[in-house]
Amino acid sequence: MVQTREFEETDSIVELTGLLHRAYASLGKAGLNYTAVSQTAEVTAERMRGGKCFIAVKGSKIVGTILAQPTYAKNACEYFTRLGVAAVHQFAVDPEYQGLGIGRMLLQCSEHWAEKAGFVELAMDTAEQATHLIEFYARLGYKRVGWVQWPGKVYRSVVLSKRLAVAGND
Incomplete structure (x- = not known):
């Protein structure tokens, strides 16, 4: 059984980074230089600072992750x-666990966190x-709202967003 929870201090950044490498490998092979294709454990930890990292675990193995960040003061x-x-x-x-609803569970964790935070x-x-991926996000209610060209990336990114069910947000 897969469970979701917040990343804890006792969890392994190295294991989390390995998961990112496995999950992004096919995108890297397609020529897309996502940061997660080859980032170091130090970069993983740095990217997690200031955010809320959720993980999906099966037993003691990390099989999924998502990082929720509050509104940025400055960002590209x-x-x-x-x-x-x-x-x-x-x-x-993790590619071995894709298609089992784990991604939906992780997005729901992030959505609930964001709603509670206002x-x-x-x-x-x-x-x-x-x-x-764009089609997957669209099925979950995310809509295209723009584009961004990240420095150093060989691709342009689609920006997607979903309105949350925050009290008073009709």
């Missing part, structure tokens, strides 16, 4: 700096070429 993606918009990054499910939207981005 202007949408992530909008008042009331939180963002998710480092979203990954955010009105949850946003994300992914490469335009990753149409399977």
Whole structure:
């Protein structure tokens, strides 16, 4: 049985980084230089600072992850700096466990966190070429709201966002 929870101090950043590498490997092979394709454990930890990392575990094995970030003061993606918009990054499910609903569970954790924190939207981005991911997010209620060209990336990213069910947000 797979369970979701917050990443804890006793969890392994190295194991989490290995999961990211496995999950992003096919995107890397397609020529998309996502940071998670080859980032170090130090980069994983740095990216987690200031956010809320959720993981999916089966027994003691980390099989999925997502990082929810509060609204940024400054960011190359202007949408992530909008008042009331939180963002998710480092979203990954181990290829061996994809298609089992783990990604949906992790997104729900992030959405609940964002709602409780008073955010009105949850946003994300992914490469335009990753149409399977864009379609997955669209099925879960995420809509295209813009684009961003991250420095050093060989692709342009689609920015997607979902309005959250925050009290008073009709």
